Amino acid sequence: MADTDPYFLGLDIGGTKLSASVILDNGEVLNLGYLPLTSLDQLGDSANRLLDSFSIQGAQRVGVAVAAWVSSRSKSPVFSPHRPELIRTDFVKLLGLEGPSRIVVDNDANCAAFSELDLLGDSTTAVVNFGTGIGMAIVQDGELLRGSEGFAGELGHCYAGGVVICECGARGCLESELRACFVTSADTLDVAQTKMSRYVELGAMGLSWVIRILNPREIVVGGGVPLFWENFVGDLIGALPSYIPASQSFTLPLVRPSLHKEYSGSVGAALMARSNLQ
Numbered sequence: 001m002a003d004t005d006p007y008f009l010g011l012d013i014g015g016t017k018l019s020a021s022v023i024l025d026n027g028e029v030l031n032l033g034y035l036p037l038t039s040l041d042q043l044g045d046s047a048n049r050l051l052d053s054f055s056i057q058g059a060q061r062v063g064v065a066v067a068a069w070v071s072s073r074s075k076s077p078v079f080s081p082h083r084p085e086l087i088r089t090d091f092v093k094l095l096g097l098e099g100p101s102r103i104v105v106d107n108d109a110n111c112a113a114f115s116e117l118d119l120l121g122d123s124t125t126a127v128v129n130f131g132t133g134i135g136m137a138i139v140q141d142g143e144l145l146r147g148s149e150g151f152a153g154e155l156g157h158c159y160a161g162g163v164v165i166c167e168c169g170a171r172g173c174l175e176s177e178l179r180a181c182f183v184t185s186a187d188t189l190d191v192a193q194t195k196m197s198r199y200v201e202l203g204a205m206g207l208s209w210v211i212r213i214l215n216p217r218e219i220v221v222g223g224g225v226p227l228f229w230e231n232f233v234g235d236l237i238g239a240l241p242s243y244i245p246a247s248q249s250f251t252l253p254l255v256r257p258s259l260h261k262e263y264s265g266s267v268g269a270a271l272m273a274r275s276n277l278q
């Protein structure tokens with residue numbers, strides 16, 4: 001690719017890594033890969049390393065997906081349980097951009113939903129990310145539903161009946177209960193299987209709330225968990241009927257994996273950068 005080709009760069013700052021994608025002016029998607037990201041100070045260097053490996057320079061606009069609550073008013077992160085440093089980060093400066101008009105920052109689940117917008121049509125869809133945190137975006141008639149301040153869809157911070165104190169400060173959030181089920185190398189096989197069964201039950205319970213509240217036609221499941229848990233989506237579908245019995249004549253939505261998988265956030269962020277959304 002020539003250096004002068006116009007393109008839009010999408011960066012997804014996850015809990016542990018940075019993913020990058022590029023949308024060319026003709027709409028073609030190019031996933032650049034990902035790198036570990038422990039500190040946001042590395043953001044500019046890491047993004048440049050990913051771009052350099054494809055001999056790309058000078059993005060027209062940059063989209064940044066963040067695991068944070070992004071205010072509709074300020075268009076910037078205002079709360080992040082996992083990466084509090086996101087709140088004070090000057091992305092324009094960190095990425096060496098010429099001005100704020102060159103950048104769009106949005107919640108990572110919103111970006112993931114944006115990456116699938118063309119597929120979703122005129123209905124209600126929820127995009128639920130299972131990863132370090134639990135993120136959700138809601139799409140209604142082809143538009144992101146953001147709520148009054150931009151914080152709609154915080155599924156992970158709804159009370160799930162537990163006692164674990166969440167990183168957000170509340171007790172028993174779905175997210176903290178799910179994280180308590182993460183399998184570690186110290187777990188025996190029995191403990192690991194018990195944790196995984198509980199993870200699926202909690203995950204399906206969370207999806208049942210989404211179904212009850214939104215009555216969506218589709219739920220798109222993304223995030224890091226389905227990448228290494230081969231039948232995670234199938235396991236969720238299998239657990240759903242115990243929360244929404246078929247006898248209720250409630251049509252269960254299509255539950256499916258995300259299209260762009262580990263690049264959903266970065267592809268969506270790049271598409272946002274290309275759009276006039278913000």
Ligand SMILES: [Zn+2]
Nearest residue numbers: 157166168173
């Ligand atoms: Zn919480």
